Amino acid sequence: MPQDNAPTVGIDDLAVYVPGLYLPLEGEFARRRGIDPGKLIKGIGIERMAVPDAHEDAATMAAMSLLLLMRRSRLQPEQIGKIYVGTESSADEAKAMGTYVIGMLEQVYGQGSFQECGTVEMKAACIATTLALECQSYWLAGEDEDKVGVVIASDVAKYPLASPGEYTQGAGSVSLLLKKNPRLLALEQVYGHFTRDENDFFRPMGCTTAVVNGKHSNQCYLDAVTGAFDSFSARAARKGIIVPATGECVTDYLDHILFHIPYPRMVEYASAAVFRHDWKSCPRSRRVEEEIGPEPGEGDDKDAAALPAAEADYARRFARSPQFLEAFAAKVRDTATLSRQIGNIYTGSIYLGLASLLELDRLQAGQRLGFGAYGSGCSALFFSGRVEPQAEDLPRLGLVERLEERKAITLADYEMLHEGKMEKSLIEPRQEFVLAGIDSQGYRHYKFVE
Numbered sequence: 001m002p003q004d005n006a007p008t009v010g011i012d013d014l015a016v017y018v019p020g021l022y023l024p025l026e027g028e029f030a031r032r033r034g035i036d037p038g039k040l041i042k043g044i045g046i047e048r049m050a051v052p053d054a055h056e057d058a059a060t061m062a063a064m065s066l067l068l069l070m071r072r073s074r075l076q077p078e079q080i081g082k083i084y085v086g087t088e089s090s091a092d093e094a095k096a097m098g099t100y101v102i103g104m105l106e107q108v109y110g111q112g113s114f115q116e117c118g119t120v121e122m123k124a125a126c127i128a129t130t131l132a133l134e135c136q137s138y139w140l141a142g143e144d145e146d147k148v149g150v151v152i153a154s155d156v157a158k159y160p161l162a163s164p165g166e167y168t169q170g171a172g173s174v175s176l177l178l179k180k181n182p183r184l185l186a187l188e189q190v191y192g193h194f195t196r197d198e199n200d201f202f203r204p205m206g207c208t209t210a211v212v213n214g215k216h217s218n219q220c221y222l223d224a225v226t227g228a229f230d231s232f233s234a235r236a237a238r239k240g241i242i243v244p245a246t247g248e249c250v251t252d253y254l255d256h257i258l259f260h261i262p263y264p265r266m267v268e269y270a271s272a273a274v275f276r277h278d279w280k281s282c283p284r285s286r287r288v289e290e291e292i293g294p295e296p297g298e299g300d301d302k303d304a305a306a307l308p309a310a311e312a313d314y315a316r317r318f319a320r321s322p323q324f325l326e327a328f329a330a331k332v333r334d335t336a337t338l339s340r341q342i343g344n345i346y347t348g349s350i351y352l353g354l355a356s357l358l359e360l361d362r363l364q365a366g367q368r369l370g371f372g373a374y375g376s377g378c379s380a381l382f383f384s385g386r387v388e389p390q391a392e393d394l395p396r397l398g399l400v401e402r403l404e405e406r407k408a409i410t411l412a413d414y415e416m417l418h419e420g421k422m423e424k425s426l427i428e429p430r431q432e433f434v435l436a437g438i439d440s441q442g443y444r445h446y447k448f449v450e
């Protein structure tokens with residue numbers, strides 16, 4: 001825990017970039033794929049999927065969110081000590097995406113203006129940005145030249161056409177400004193990790209789309225986030241940050257819980273797993289038992305073979321129990337608001353949750369936020385932060401308006417963009433970074449279009 005007069009470190013501000021194109025999932029997409037729209041809207045939770053235009057990639061989106069952040073926070077290049085980029089959509093096996101991003105930003109701020117800034121690209125599926133944030137929080141705590149750090153998440157979530165992953169795609173970038181005495185969120189510097197070797201989701205060298213074992217990936221996510229939550233709870237108790245009083249449990253001390261959002265329904269599954277697990281240690285479990293009966297395997301004579309079905313049935317009943325629905329509505333549901341209109345942005349999705357709370361005016365000074373980040377492969381990290389008094393005065397991000405201004409595209413245009421066959425941009429670029437070309441050596445050329 002920081003000394004009383006020691007500066008805190010944390011998230012000072014954030015900016016979100018979302019492409020100007022989207023594919024509506026109701027209508028033509030649902031009809032042509034033979035999927036009931038109810039499944040997409042209610043079962044998965046996504047209404048519109050953000051789609052990058054022909055001139056965009058993960059690097060242009062990263063540069064755009066950084067530019068938005070710098071303009072919004074009146075940040076100058078020489079103030080930034082480090083830029084860490086979390087991505088699983090890298091276009092180069094060796095060169096760090098941050099160097100391309102710096103090259104783009106220097107077209108706006110001047111050649112060499114970011115020269116003293118360190119950059120690294122971090123890959124750990126959807127958890128990379130959160131691991132980058134953890135690293136920068138330690139660096140900032142010891143930083144003595146008043147530098148700030150930037151952590152950028154940028155991804156194009158891409159699965160094969162007509163696969164079950166297709167309707168959970170999306171694209172976008174989030175830039176987080178990290179500094180001492182932040183205006184938005186002071187990190188409590190308690191990090192609970194969970195890691196296990198899994199084949200739930202991976203993208204072998206040379207493949208443009210991921211290999212996904214979908215149902216298995218859901219289970220890995222739940223196991224890992226619950227494991228990281230346990231690790232966090234134990235560390236928070238040891239540091240005296242969260243020591244539940246008799247009859248209370250750890251989630252009682254979290255005002256909002258932000259989970260990784262591969263698709264909005266997943267945060268419902270994640271919160272059900274975490275609340276159910278947490279409540280086992282407090283009297284609330286007895287109230288749940290009164291509502292929906294005992295946990296499977298407890299006090300019944302079911303044999304081992306029947307247990308998975310009994311467990312699935314219990315999980316469904318738990319997710320409909322009044323106790324859970326009340327906690328979910330109060331602490332989690334609103335974090336997925338923006339994701340319903342954007343889809344999965346992989347490593348930035350959890351911070352879209354933070355943007356949702358900011359846009360919905362749900363953050364109040366003193367509230368404690370819990371973050372449950374997940375990355376396939378697999379690992380999870382649970383950490384916490386306290387909302388700072390100045391958070392309430394931070395200007396809104398204007399995302400609701402941005403999402404409404406986007407252009408809807410046809411299924412045919414989306415498929416051309418998905419397969420990399422669209423040669424001309426669907427929206428003429430203006431005041432943005434574009435991928436101008438890839439030369440014969442594979443070096444990518446970017447430019448800022450006025």
Ligand code: COA
Nearest residue numbers: 036038039042043044164165168212214215217218221262
């Ligand atoms: N109306 C309303 N809901 C419907 C429906 C309808 N007509 N038809 C189905 N549903 C519901 C299902 O009942 C289910 O909800 P439930 O869990 O409450 O029962 C939900 O829609 C999902 O349907 P399901 O058939 O189980 O999933 P899927 O085969 O479409 O696969 C993923 C979902 C996420 C596994 C798949 O999209 C995927 O592989 N995505 C990429 C990987 C990923 O995001 N993993 C997450 C962890 S990182």
